Amino acid sequence: MAQDTISQLEDNIARKTKALRLEDRASADCLSNLKKDKWINLQLNIHVLCDQLITKLHARKFELANLEHAHASQAMDQKTKSHVEKAVKQRAPGIEATVHKYNAKQKEMLKEDAYVPPELVMEGLFNLDVDQDIWENADMVDFKGGEIPLWLANKEVRDGIRAAQEVKSCQEELRRCDVEYSNLRTWFVEEYEAVHNVFKFGNGVSLQYSFLIWKLIIMSTKMMM
Structure with missing residues (x-):
């Protein structure tokens, strides 16, 4: 079946080429030269x-x-x-x-x-x-x-474009990390204030002792950040 299709295409090309040669000799000669x-x-x-x-x-x-x-x-x-x-x-x-x-x-x-x-x-x-x-x-x-543009013809330019894109991606990732860091600090402060109020207005030595432990944990976490 594939061979039949190829034969049909070849016959069609031969027929079109013959028609072109009869209609436009110059174009037919140009086509013949292009084939070589x-x-x-x-x-x-x-x-x-x-x-x-x-x-x-x-x-x-x-x-x-x-x-x-x-x-x-x-x-x-x-x-x-x-x-x-x-x-x-x-x-x-x-x-x-x-x-x-x-x-x-x-x-x-x-x-x-x-x-x-x-x-x-x-x-x-x-x-x-x-x-x-x-x-x-x-x-x-x-x-x-x-x-030809350099981004297509020059490998060093293409590599430079990829490197620049990687740098840009890293910068975007750093900005995202900064935002997450800021959000995390805000969350810790809010948690600290909430716990502080609980222990501040609460009663009992054990409650105050637990607050001190919690405060040390929060402070050490902030120092690590």
């Missing part, structure tokens, strides 16, 4: 490999989600569970092979004086996180004047 252009072919190949890789990763993640759901609900029978586990394991070598092909094409593109997507690494790739290099699929047509 090494850089264009490298770009097409790496885009295809990237799409294949994303499809395989999505399929693996979907199967893993089903497997985890089955473990949680115990709804999947042993035969189906074994089938899913086998399918997940079988996808890993195919994904690694596709990554290897992708990186091989990427190295060929490095010889050209143009922007190329980054090399992919297996570490963390299966997670499909938003900051994975696999999503970096830009094209020169996306940039006005053909000038």
Whole structure:
């Protein structure tokens, strides 16, 4: 069935190309030259490999989600569970092979004086996180004047952006801790005043002694803060 689809696509391309050659000879010659252009072919190949890789990763993640759901609900029978586990394991070598092909094409593109997507690494790739290099699929047509922004072309700039974001996140966390610290101090003061009033207006030596112990605990806690 897949072969039939490919044959239909090839026939359709041949028919359209023939029609273009009859209508616009110059455009047909330009298209023919583009088909022989090494850089264009490298770009097409790496885009295809990237799409294949994303499809395989999505399929693996979907199967893993089903497997985890089955473990949680115990709804999947042993035969189906074994089938899913086998399918997940079988996808890993195919994904690694596709990554290897992708990186091989990427190295060929490095010889050209143009922007190329980054090399992919297996570490963390299966997670499909938003900051994975696999999503970096830009094209020169996306940039006005053909000038590539530094955040895309320069690894040091990208690392600097990530570091700046981490610093900003840490600063926000410190501000949150300051607020919690202030709230905690306020709570301790209110608790202290409440207990102080209880023992102040209460009677009995044992009650006053208990208040002194409580006061020491509160004071030591404040010193630790």
